[in-house]
Amino acid sequence: MTEYFDISPVLSSSTPAWPTDPPLVLEEYKAISQGGSSNVTKLTLGSHAGSHVDAPLHFFPEGMPVDQLSLDVLIGEALVVEVTADEIDRSVLEDKLPGERVRRLLFKTKNSTLWSNPEFVPDFVGLTADGAEYLVKSGVELVGIDYLSIEAAHGTGAPAHLALLENKIIIVESLNMSGVAPGKYELICLPLKLENVDGAPARVVLRK
DSSP, X not given: OOOEEEOSOOOSTTSOOOTTSOOOEEEEEEOGGGTXXXXXXXXXXXXXXXXXXXXXXXXXXXXXXXXXSOHHHHEEEEEEEEOOSSSBOHXXXXXXXXXXXXXXXXXXXXXXXXXXXXXXXXXXXXXXHHHHHHHHHHTOOEEEOSSSOSBOTTOSSOHHHHHHHHTTOEEEEOOOOTTOOSEEEEEEEEEOOOTTOSEEEEEEEEEO
């Protein structure tokens, strides 16, 4: 029997967000209770709210925007790898990844326990610079992680973003992997088709 795993956290005013990103604001724009013909909510949010995709334009002015990302990469077989270490470096990847090429890779870490906390938690698991370079050389095309950024929490700059996006590797952030076991799944990741934008919220689902 087919199983579906919704790995997008609920997007609400209490969903944790990156400290320097615009907050999510939900406003009643039109309401039947106020005489309107229908209910309409006004959304104010950043392009990296909730589960979302980073396109190369996020860090490179001439990079590909989110509306031009290939569906062939956003949909297809993905490998979920569970990491218990405090960061994802080259040695972790050498130990965890199989010998054959992986096109789409999703990390399950202790980050997934943080989604019940509406406050931003700075001590999260991320990908180190040498880990990112290892993934580039491995031929991966999409990498996902279960908190607000793929960067290692205690690093400086954005080496993981730069290495991956420079090589046109799609980044998917803010996933909730708590109900997902390691293994192979079909990934369905559909970001909003926002024209010439650096990233977009996405509903992300795994099918087994």
